[in-house]
Amino acid sequence: MNNKIFDLIVIGGGPGGYVAAIRASQLGMSVALVEDKHLGGICLNWGCIPTKALLRASEIKHMLDNVEEFGFSVSNIKMDIKKIKLRFLKVSLKLIKIQINLKKLLFKLKMAQLLNLLKILL
Numbered sequence: 001m002n003n004k005i006f007d008l009i010v011i012g013g014g015p016g017g018y019v020a021a022i023r024a025s026q027l028g029m030s031v032a033l034v035e036d037k038h039l040g041g042i043c044l045n046w047g048c049i050p051t052k053a054l055l056r057a058s059e060i061k062h063m064l065d066n067v068e069e070f071g072f073s074v075s076n077i078k079m080d081i082k083k084i085k086l087r088f089l090k091v092s093l094k095l096i097k098i099q100i101n102l103k104k105l106l107f108k109l110k111m112a113q114l115l116n117l118l119k120i121l122l
């Protein structure tokens with residue numbers, strides 16, 4: 001790996017890390033962003049967005065279980081867990097596009113994204 005000196009090295013490419021790194025770069029610092037798993041962190045790849053697809057499915061199930069309270073009657077409700085998982089995967093795929101755009105932005109800002117740099121630092 002090339003020897004390079006940065007003004008700032010941010011460890012962790014989640015919302016905390018990439019926002020800090022982008023802002024520091026905008027303020028003129030040379031910045032490295034280190035991420036050892038998935039750019040976007042828990043929020044983009046698991047927590048904030050993909051889990052909401054599962055929450056929505058459970059919300060709809062709850063509504064269907066209680067429709068009579070609102071004056072509706074439905075019968076023969078079936079839950080297809082494979083389809084629910086498929087929708088979850090579709091949402092996750094959309095997020096990969098966001099991740100690609102994030103990478104493009106980091107490159108535009110001439111920011112290096114160095115994988116596993118932490119191991120080198122230690």
Ligand SMILES: Cc1cc2nc3c(=O)[nH]c(=O)nc-3n(C[C@H](O)[C@H](O)[C@H](O)COP(=O)(O)OP(=O)(O)OC[C@H]3O[C@@H](n4cnc5c(N)ncnc54)[C@H](O)[C@@H]3O)c2cc1C
Pocket residue numbers: 011012013014015016017018034035036037038039040041042043044046047048049051116118
């Ligand atoms: C199920 C769930 C649902 C959530 N829903 C919401 C929501 O709806 N709205 C909301 O605002 N927040 C939500 N959150 C919280 C949100 O995900 C976190 O607040 C946010 O991800 C924190 O960002 P972060 O950058 O601090 O950490 P993280 O997102 O955890 O990012 C840290 C990054 O650092 C990397 N890393 C760790 N150690 C190293 C290392 N040694 N070297 C290199 N890289 C490393 C990790 O791989 C990770 O990518 C949710 C969280 C969960 C778990």
